Amino acid sequence: MNGLVWFRNDLRITDNHSLYNACAHNERVIGIYCIDPRQFETTIYGFKKTEKYRATFLLETLTELQENLAEKNITLLVYYGYPEKILPAVCAEHQIVAIYSQKEWTTEELAVETDIKQVIPALKWKTTYDQFLFHPDDVPFESWEKLPEVFTEFRKLLEKKVRVRPTVFINAKPIANKIEEFTPIPTLEDLGFEAFEQPTKTAFPFKGGENQASNRIDEYFWETKKLSVYKKTRNGLLGKNYSSKLSAWLANGSISAKTIYWEVQQYEKKVVKNEDTYWLIFELIWRDYFKYISLKHGNKIFQLGGILQKEYNWNQTPKAFAQWTNGTTPEHFVNANMIELQKTGWMSNRGRQNVASYWAKEWEQDWRIGASYFESILIDYDVHSNYGNWIYNAGVGNDPRDRKFNIKRQAEMYDADGKFQKTWLTPELF
Numbered sequence: 280m281n282g283l284v285w286f287r288n289d290l291r292i293t294d295n296h297s298l299y300n301a302c303a304h305n306e307r308v309i310g311i312y313c314i315d316p317r318q319f320e321t322t323i324y325g326f327k328k329t330e331k332y333r334a335t336f337l338l339e340t341l342t343e344l345q346e347n348l349a350e351k352n353i354t355l356l357v358y359y360g361y362p363e364k365i366l367p368a369v370c371a372e373h374q375i376v377a378i379y380s381q382k383e384w385t386t387e388e389l390a391v392e393t394d395i396k397q398v399i400p401a402l403k404w405k406t407t408y409d410q411f412l413f414h415p416d417d418v419p420f421e422s423w424e425k426l427p428e429v430f431t432e433f434r435k436l437l438e439k440k441v442r443v444r445p446t447v448f449i450n451a452k453p454i455a456n457k458i459e460e461f462t463p464i465p466t467l468e469d470l471g472f473e474a475f476e477q478p479t480k481t482a483f484p485f486k487g488g489e490n491q492a493s494n495r496i497d498e499y500f501w502e503t504k505k506l507s508v509y510k511k512t513r514n515g516l517l518g519k520n521y522s523s524k525l526s527a528w529l530a531n532g533s534i535s536a537k538t539i540y541w542e543v544q545q546y547e548k549k550v551v552k553n554e555d556t557y558w559l560i561f562e563l564i565w566r567d568y569f570k571y572i573s574l575k576h577g578n579k580i581f582q583l584g585g586i587l588q589k590e591y592n593w594n595q596t597p598k599a600f601a602q603w604t605n606g607t608t609p610e611h612f613v614n615a616n617m618i619e620l621q622k623t624g625w626m627s628n629r630g631r632q633n634v635a636s637y638w639a640k641e642w643e644q645d646w647r648i649g650a651s652y653f654e655s656i657l658i659d660y661d662v663h664s665n666y667g668n669w670i671y672n673a674g675v676g677n678d679p680r681d682r683k684f685n686i687k688r689q690a691e692m693y694d695a696d697g698k699f700q701k702t703w704l705t706p707e708l709f
């Protein structure tokens with residue numbers, strides 16, 4: 280039997296259940312990834328759906344994935360094109376009987392899957408939830424309707440009732456599993472971008488790929504032992520070690536949340552177990568929470584009224600958008616963060632909360648434009664985390680306190696010496 284692993288946001292070989300299942304049940308296994316041109320189209324707001332930072336990270340990730348799979352004697356075919364056109368052709372050419380992929384539920388991802396199924400209805404499909412820390416089959420809810428809306432309630436319940444599953448690994452296939460065909464990874468130019476250089480002061484000087492994610496764990500956990508102080512430093516703004524910076528690898532699935540969880544357990548055994556080490560798990564539970572909220576509320580997370588279906592008088596002012604994105608608002612702290620984002624594809628969590636609050640609450644601008652801009656430019660864009668956090672910050676989501684950030688006070692608290700603002704607001708430093 281021949282199985283095809285359709286890689287989506289699970290771009291790894293360690294702890295990848297689609298790959299694991301495909302290897303367990305098929306003599307021949309082939310991998311495929313389609314770089315979907317729709318991801319690079321211009322949005323209704325006039326910017327690209329995916330900008331150069333995440334595009335670069337994706338290409339780096341695919342390069343490593345292809346190499347790592349080759350070491351297991353599995354070929355990864357990479358195409359720039361529509362999955363609903365490419366997959367049926369590849370399945371026919373290689374007599375594929377079953378497709379394995381990560382289970383998705385958001386509209387765009389489902390639409391592609393439905394289109395493929397219409398062309399090749401006879402094929403067997405095996406989809407598996409593989410992006411969670413707490414597996415959806417293990418959580419104690421009869422239906423998603425019963426899922427608590429408030430994070431603390433959600434977290435406490437899951438911490439009490441659910442154990443994180445072990446990770447899975449594959450063995451190498453026999454050499455005969457490899458196929459002749461080789462598809463080179465497209466270049467950034469092939470995707471319509473120009474080559475660029477990151478500013479040296481970027482807080483995210485990292486590359487895409489599963490090995491790179493693992494290197495980052497080595498650095499952040501074992502070499503610098505920064506995990507031991509994570510809770511104290513995580514609101515930082517400058518440098519690479521104030522937080523784990525694992526989000527970009529998590530977002531495209533080049534590392535699993537479970538792998539990080541089990542590594543923290545090792546660290547707690549061998550180095551130290553404290554509130555800081557726990558807090559990284561706590562944040563991974565936030566990540567799960569937004570995925571569950573998205574499972575529960577479906578498309579409401581993309582709608583103007585959010586999950587609360589609340590009505591506000593939102594504005595759509597082009598001048599405001601230009602000021603916000605280019606960092607020319609009256610608030611220096613907002614500007615510094617927005618310039619960092621524009622120049623690097625990265626912004627700290629503290630920064631994200633402030634600029635989102637400023638856009639949606641202070642300026643009362645349509646939060647979906649802000650979220651869409653983040654989707655375009657963030658190196659670590661994840662549909663659930665992005666839209667979940669945006670509705671939360673815009674007052675149409677799960678924040679029980681409906682907070683509005685006092686930007687000046689936030690700048691005083693988190694950038695008291697103004698170093699962060701100076702870093703990004705001094706033009707000659709770019």
Ligand SMILES: Cc1cc2nc3c(=O)[nH]c(=O)nc-3n(C[C@H](O)[C@H](O)[C@H](O)COP(=O)(O)OP(=O)(O)OC[C@H]3O[C@@H](n4cnc5c(N)ncnc54)[C@H](O)[C@@H]3O)c2cc1C
Pocket residue numbers: 513522523524525526527529530559562563565566567569626627628629631632635653657659660661662664665666668669672
């Ligand atoms: C408006 C807004 C938009 C956001 N958009 C995204 C996004 O598209 N993709 C994304 O991964 N995160 C998003 N976040 C959450 C958060 O800002 C980033 O996950 C975090 O800054 C990444 O840095 P880190 O990996 O160093 O995080 P750490 O502080 O080291 O945390 C470890 C991991 O926990 C998870 N995490 C931490 N905070 C959150 C959070 N608030 N929500 C969900 N998961 C969290 C991330 O996976 C992160 O990698 C957004 C937050 C806001 C306020």
